[in-house]
Amino acid sequence: MGxxxxxxxxxxxxxxxxxxxxxxxxxxxxxxxxELYSFQDVFKSLADYQDNIAYLKEDTIVRFLKIPDILGVSSIIFQMVSYLGAFPFAKDAPAVLGFEQMIMVIVIMTERYQRVLKKGSHDRTKLIFRSLAVFDRKMSRHEAAEVEGTEASAEGSKDTPTLRSHVPGFAVDEAINDDEEEDDDDLALAALESLDAIDVFKHGDAPISQSSIPSDNLKKLIMLLLLAAPLSSQESLTLHAMRLSGTHLDGLRRTADNILAAFVNVEKFPGVKIHQFSTIIPISLPFLFCGFNPLFEHFLFSQNVGATKHEDASTVSPLDPKAEQPILPQIGEIMDLNILSQISFFIPGATLFRRLRLLYSGGDAGFSMGSFETRVFNWRAPSILLVSGNRIADPPVGGQERAFSETLPPKRFPDSSNSSRVVFGVYLKQPWKQTHKECIGDADTLLFQLEPVHEVFHASTINTDYISFTKPPIPHSGIAVGCPHPKAKPTAGLPHQVILGAVSLLLDSSFEFGVFTHNHTSGGGAFHSSQMRRRDWQDRFEIESLEVWGCGGDEEAEQQRQMWAWEEREAEARRRVNLGTGDIEADRALLEMVGLVGANRSGGSMN
Structure with missing residues (x-):
């Protein structure tokens, strides 16, 4: 009763x-x-007043966060925070951003709500979707007319809730699997439950299935998140101003287009629905919104409060050598700051920013498995392989293209898209090595595509044909990801063609050509198929660039240096071998016969 x-x-x-x-x-x-004292000081210094009510305006927030005007994302950010400021009562959105409302914004944007809402959903995906989405009024009218048999006005009907937004509504073509009917916000329910006021909850938004994020808005937000991805505590977006001009800005836009393509075909659908949003983010972009954390933590640091007094401040001393380390030590033929930020959307940025080292580049070291082995095999930490290329014609026109195609099964699937350029990658936690019977890799291995569509293919725990590295004379040697390990001798009666996995990437031993296969129909491969592109495709391409980046710090680099030094000492020892004949050339010929030195060995010359 109580x-x-x-x-x-x-x-x-x-x-x-x-x-x-x-x-x-x-x-x-x-x-x-x-932090609370600092926030009070920051808010007081930024606030405008009306009728003795202190609040923050759009341009004030944008100017404080130093969001670049060229991105055109200011109104989108203000729409988000105005919605989140009303949490947990969406019906009151957009909120006037007073002190308490900004507490809600910062707690949600920095994911600190997890310290309070232990029983709540730790996934803010749906809440962020609602903060970005607009209500599709035309769709609402159409559905109301079908139910009631009359023309319905989305603006005038009392039964049709509308989302007050800074962005006007628009019509969205029907998309498949947009049957999301769960309108309750788990995070809002958890918040009210923590106050013992669960019965007060009344959702004030339009049905979530009738809302969409305008594609252009999402692209602008993605560009901001690409820019903010490397930020650490108290760092400003102005540090990355060089990425907003010339070819750097073009690359930023192109990368954002590739990520946006994961959600929607912008030529067919002008908006992103909740199904696409909630499906793609956990699989391919789980860390997409992490850049909001350091960005909105700026409100918790006041210039009037000494940095040394911050209990939780992760500041870096100017004398700390890490402060001088660049986000990316060098630009590769494929890897740049935009690609690195894109990868940080599915691999934690803490393992990437300021920790990548270029181990191998085909353009510098030569496109050969020997060069790859020499430069990569000694790395004892996770690594990322990137390969880019241009799709070859079907049927192939050149002699080399035809020779490569003849090693593959007949092409049964269409190309993945109209884009000729493709970029794929592999994330491997284990060291690379030559495989003889079994593949390397584990359940954390990732196969991914970066261009023209961003997508991550996670490893299966049943099929373990993750990665093989085989050299001639083994048939169909090369680097195979998601393919059965090639046999040393072809089985009699079977076609002398490589066996491709359901979701797989194959690079031939010369590193001239590659093929990516997505056989959604068959399934059962070492990597799970796409959850959005539920169809079959295959891209055969000529390799343009190939590089491997090591993920690690000074300790891993020192281990690799020591291994290289040991190999050099071994090579020097072989060069100094004296068999006692007095004839250096004869001694060398004998050593070559037993395979200790030669063109393919590291022993080098005996001279």
């Missing part, structure tokens, strides 16, 4: 009171005392 009276009492509490209680709870549990 519990019933308690619930009845909470039902009489206004939403304003509950919002105040939640903001107080968030402030006490999610911020340290110095």
């Amino acid at each position: 519990q019933g009276q308690s619930n009845e009492g909470r039902q009489n509490v206004t939403t304003e009171q509950l919002s105040h209680e939640l903001a107080l709870k968030f402030a006490q549990r999610c911020f340290s005392p110095i």
Whole structure:
């Protein structure tokens, strides 16, 4: 009975009171005392006043966060924070961004709500979708007319809720699998449950299935997130201003287009629906919004408060050598800052930024498996292989293209897209080595595509044909990802063609050609097929660039240096071998016969 009276009492509490209680709870549990003091100081210095009410305006927030005008994302960010400021009562959005509303924004944007909402969903994907989406009024009218048999007005109907947004509504073509019917926001429910006020929840948004994020808005936001991805605590976006001009800006836009293509075909659909959003992000872009964390933590650091007083501040001393390390030590033929940020959307940035080292580049070391082996095999930490190329014609026109195609099964699948350029990659935690019978890799191995469509293919735990590295004379040697390990001798009666996996990447032993296969129909491969592109395709391409990047710090680099030094000492020892004949040329010929020195060995010359 006591519990019933308690619930009845909470039902009489206004939403304003509950919002105040939640903001107080968030402030006490999610911020340290110095952070809360700093936030109060920052808010006071930025606020405008109307009728004695302090609030933040759009241009104030944008100017404080130093968001570049050239991205055109300012109004989109303000739409987001105005929605999140009303949390957990979406019906009150857009909110006036007062002190308590900004507490909600910062706690959600920095994921600090996890310190309070232990039982709530840790996934803010749906909440962010709602903050970016607009209500499709034309779709609402059409559906209402079907149900009621009359023309419905989305603007005038009392039964048709509308989302107050800074972005006008638009019509969206019907997309498959947009049957998301779960409108309750788990995070909002968890917040109210923490206040013992769950019965107060009333969703004020339009049905989520009738809302969409305009594709152009999402592209602009992705460009901002690509720029913000490498940020560490207290770093400013102005540090990356060089990425916003000339070819750098073109590359930023192109990378954003590739990521946007994961969600929607912009030529057919002008908006991204909840199904695409909630399906793609956990699989291919789980860390997409991580850049918001350091960006919005700027509100928790005041210039009037000494940095040394911040209990949780992860500041870097100017004397710290790490402060001088660049985000990416050198630009590769494929890898640049935009590609690195793109990869950080599915591999944690802490293992990438300021920790990558170029181990092998075909353009510098030569496109050969021997060069690859020499430069990559000694790396004892995770690595990333990137390969780019241009699709070859079907049927192939050149002699080399035809020879490569003859080693493959007949092409049964169409190309993946109209784009001729493709970029694929592999993430491997284990060291590379030559495989004789079994593949290397584990369940954390990733096969991914970066261009023209961003997508990550996760490893299966049943089929373990992850990666093989085989050299001639083994038939169909090369680097195979997701393919059965090639046999040393072809089985009698079977075609002398490589066996491709359902979802696989194959690079031939000369590193001249590659093929990516996505056989969604068959399934059962070492890597899971696409959840959005549920069709079959195959891209055969001529390799343009191939490079391998090591993920590690000074310790891993030192281990590799020591291994190289040991190999050099061994090679020098072989060069100094004296068989006692007095004839150096004869001695060398004998050593070549037993395979200790020669063109393919590291022993070098005996002279």
